[in-house]
Amino acid sequence: GAGVSQSPRYKVTKRGQDVALRCDPISGHVSLYWYRQALGQGPEFLTYFNYEAQQDKSGLPNDRFSAERPEGSISTLTIQRTEQRDSAMYRCASSLVALAGSNNEQFFGPGTRLTVL
């Protein structure tokens, strides 16, 4: 079956513009996660959802970043008034289960490479 998909794969924008990054998780997966990955670094947690509820947004860098998952499936990460330091690979992952301590293997999408000029 299809894995996690993200769109666009590449996004180049000018500083000050808003961007919306989309994640389409594996069908039936309860949990959806957003990460940001700088070159040569591991993924940095941003936020995650169980169904449509945002469980933890402690990793969002500031209030220009927001995410939603209104119907418990597709999610959108929005960055308002982008800045050059927002340039990174933004990765989405989904997992089947939502229980703490369970086998919550996360399946990652290909990422969206965001470049802010």
Place this chain on the structure above:
Amino acid sequence: SQQGEEDPQALSIQEGENATMNCSYKTSINNLQWYRQNSGRGLVHLILIRSNEREKHSGRLRVTLDTSKKSSSLLITASRAADTASYFCATDAEGNNNDMRFGAGTRLTVKP
């Protein structure tokens, strides 16, 4: 913020040798996972070890976990050039839900 720290940052070995990578973390965990990432690609789940397990095997992979030292190791035996990738450990902290924290990774290069 990142929870895990991998060591070494980079490792270069010859094909056929074993590769050992270590991960340390800070808080109590439910489980620890190892992921692989080929250059510029997505992350692939390798193995999960629960906090009550000490060792786990999967093919050429062997993972150990020492919760008293808050550390884990990933051993790849009989390495192949195709094992060249970055390897990350990720932990979900005890008491939290599913959000995981990744380390900065170990860049493994296996020379043919």
